[in-house]
């Protein structure tokens with residue numbers, strides 16, 4: 452916010468419609484967690500008090516978005532709402548072809564249905580879990596190349612979402628450019644702390660990709676948060692409007708896929724946008740098979756209207772200032788309570804380092820998930836594990852842990868106020884005092900892909 456001289460950052464909205472929170476007793480939460488197989492994805496939302504499971508599809512829409520919903524044109528083909536949406540995406544991304552899909556992973560599945568396959572390798576700063584799964588299901592492999600400081604959670608470097616350019620070049624040599632259909636930059640990098648990618652890194656990645664004739668795509672679920680963090684942290688962009696920063700980010704890419712459930716401030720939606728006509732043709736073919744006709748792509752006309760409006764609102768700098776500051780506020784509170792987090796805080800949430808916080812629980816007993824369960828039991832707070840439950844594997848019967856054991860506290864957009872966050876911090880203060888008594892878990896039922904959504908666990912009887 453350029454002209455706000457006060458120290459207190461306020462929510463830049465007032466509330467028109469409210470929804471009650473799910474207050475429960477400790478006993479009710481114990482029952483709910485047991486019934487859910489110690490996997491909070493299976494807890495009913497009305498038994499959750501503060502829901503920080505995800506920032507995906509959980510945004511509060513604005514009065515203007517609700518008004519746009521009423522304007523939705525529900526024609527099967529050629530709906531006016533499609534052209535409103537297409538214009539919003541083209542103005543932002545500069546891409547020639549715009550394909551709506553019902554959510555981000557549909558864009559991934561469509562893209563890798565013809566770009567994936569055995570022998571192919573996709574390179575990225577880090578693949579989001581559904582991106583990785585869609586690549587692997589196609590028979591291709593997904594390789595993450597984050598900068599080394601991304602793994603140093605204490606290191607307050609401003610752009611820990613960057614791809615490692617040296618490793619990118621050597622990976623291209625190793626796998627061969629002709630076997631690499633795409634390089635992806637996930638902005639911000641969701642899997643490793645919501646950390647932003649710098650403009651310099653996007654530009655340098657594009658240069659390398661151009662040299663080897665590999666298309667660069669942005670996985671742009673949080674493009675606005677990334678653009679705002681560039682403005683804050685990359686000096687030459689300090690005075691540039693965030694919208695122009697976002698447009699510049701897209702200008703280096705040949706395509707992008709977006710989960711609109713994040714930075715388009717809607718509850719459902721997504722798109723694939725790209726320049727290559729032949730790829731667009733193949734994508735539309737696949738779209739019709741699984742999603743619908745190219746002017747609605749698995750959505751209602753009204754959803755396209757709400758997305759178009761959300762893509763505008765998310766670039767409001769007052770909104771972004773509040774958004775990034777409220778995440779930082781939670782991070783500051785947790786650090787004061789002695790809870791180790793990934794520093795600096797990034798775009799959409801705070802990531803607790805459960806490996807350090809619960810150092811008495813080994814990875815095979817899922818320290819991240821143990822913390823998730825304890826947060827729910829103590830305060831009705833729902834979070835998500837990003838650790839061995841999500842990424843751990845069994846190879847020939849042997850457990851291979853993930854590289855990190857994180858718990859993400861994702862912030863829904865425009866949903867909670869400061870007192871909700873103060874409450875979360877208070878619950879963490881309580882947990883920090885008795886953390887040594889928190890026990891690990893064992894896996895009762897696992898799944899090969901996207902294990903964390905469906906897995907069932909049980910508490911270990913003694914510490």
Ligand SMILES: *Cc1c(COP(=O)(O)O)cnc(C)c1O
Pocket residue numbers: 507554555556557579581582637638641670672709710711712713720721
């Ligand atoms: C959420 C997300 C996706 C997948 O999108 P869905 O809308 O959940 O299908 C892909 N990439 C990133 C970076 C995401 O955050």
